[in-house]
Amino acid sequence: MPVKQKEPLIMHPRPSSIVAALYTLRDLDTDVVILHGPPGCSFKHARLLEEDGMRVVTTSLDESGFVFGGHDALVEVLEKVIKRFNPKRIGIVGTCASMIIGEELHEAVMDVQPDVPVIEVEVHAGYRDNTKGVIIALESALASGIISETEFERQKSLLKEATMVEKRHGAASKEYLEPSRGDLKYKVAERLIELIKNGKKGINILNAKKETAFMFADINLAVAQVAEKMGKSSNIINMANLDEKLGLPKNRRNAREVKDDLEKAGMRIHHVIGGLDEYPIAGITASQIIGEKYTDFDFAVITGVPHALPMDNLKDMELFSITNGPRQVVPLKEMGHKHVVVEIDLHPKTLGVNHIVESEFGATLRELAKDA
Amino acid sequence: MPKQIAIYGKGGIGKSSTASNVAAACADEGYRVTIIGCDPKSDSSITLLRGRRIPTIMDLMREGEDIKEEDIVFSGYKGVKCVEIGGPEPGIGCAGRGIIVAIGLLRKISTAIEDTDLVIYDVPGDIVCGGFVAPVKKGLVNEAYVLTSGEYMPLYAANNICKGLSRLEMTLNGVICNSRGAPNEEKIVSEFAKEIGSQLLAFIPKDVLVQTCERDGFSVIEKAPDSAIAGVYRKLAKAIMAEKSAKIAVPLSDARLRELTRI
């Protein structure tokens, strides 16, 4: 008998709650995370996170671990981690395997009694929304006094919004979403340059999720540079969710770094629309500003999470959206975004960096503008 | 903090009937009692609910419903709060995970295990996996009891349970003998209790009343309050509610167990 679900089935693979917990621990400046589970669990992301300076190790539960429990393995790895890495903050993250057999992460911590804080995250990958992994990690961080109640509540409401954004027009909006490479970059770039050259007025919006801003911002910068080159800077209004006073430690740092780079390159940000973790709501702020001041604009470039922007004040503009999700193309087109460009594999390239990295679409714009 | 107990023992030895009769006897004394059935066959509370079967937490979760306290906590004999965790049919899925998930939900949406005087966790006979000790591991059980007859196999199971409990550093608060009519039973179980470092709290004779009341959907406390066996359960209830010392049990060797049951 199939399990009845309150919400409709979604068949395409989606981000994992375990991985979401890992990224959250990184944002909390955790030094080492122990994944309590099978050796291959979340391998790709565990590896990528090392680029950001957070170590991820595994208790490598095997068939006999599943049957006889993994307590001893966790104690052993925890002890080894303390000895080898001398961490100031440790995370322990559950997996489907360890959670199903009822492993108590806390027992191992009690046995070892480390003298640094340990964030225990009892999570598995079986949640419908991967934001659940973030919430569980933050709950644990709150319990160990690493974040404040206020920050926790702030994060929780943002995550609720993020989940809603995905449900409305994102990865959770349909039973099955076909992946797509999006429109051809040089065609889209040509059209964008044409509009700028013809003196059309445009809004250039960065609404990026956390560190992805390192690459998405390059596109907004390229737009600004093209306009500058054509003497049309005054036609372009720049907005970015780069408030450096909001979010977990890493997000604030990153906002400052991206902003510094943009300013150094001579780009003026007319409106800061939120923090780097505010991508689910910063779009609403952007939309309000547009409604108040820029309703007569001709086009908008939106990078990062374009589907978080309400369409009300955008629907008469020609929209250029840049996403990193191949499954985001169809929903964006359905919303009415005319041009959708995919920066494939963007996220991995934004780990372990503290400066803007070149994007393909940004490079295309700069190249085509040379002889435009 | 309420007294939170679990009664362990070999499968079919009488844990559920003992639990429900103790629950009823404590309710008679004016205690607020909660019984949590942790067995997928969900038979812990029927005799407190006049034979009615209540929806289980896992059934409702499976339906994908937004579960509220009143959907899973039911008032039985003299206000005893009854909860059944439920779970899959034998041989399917993972009942242990069910217990972990259900306990988590119960703690979140209900005060039934906090705002009360006595919580009884009725667990199945064989603690087959980590899930079945979730209440203990999550610190929700502060007293453990072992129920056994005087026969070799039930005692063997009881002894194994003591091993398990000491591994979890859980103390044992007493041994209860549920008689199956074997010779010398009270003496054997009493000796067993002493040797593992505990005490015999009650000797429950075998009485067909337990089964006839059960068939009609009642505890003997409710259906036959003046019977001798009802008196035994009342005495046991008093012993459970009383403060007593508890030590980590020292399990016996198998050779000693065999010898003991040879008396």
Ligand SMILES: Nc1ncnc2c1ncn2[C@@H]1O[C@H](COP(=O)(O)OP(=O)(O)OP(=O)(O)O)[C@@H](O)[C@H]1O
């Ligand atoms: N003292 C007793 N006299 C007569 N019958 C008894 C007595 N105690 C229990 N029984 C009967 O034994 C049967 C098994 O009891 P019960 O279901 O309580 O066992 P259990 O230990 O809970 O079993 P399980 O391990 O399967 O959960 C029931 O029919 C019950 O009525």
Ligand code: SF4
């Ligand atoms: S099933 Fe769960 S535990 Fe196993 S690899 Fe996948 S995410 Fe990890």
Ligand SMILES: [Mg+2]
């Ligand atoms: Mg039972």
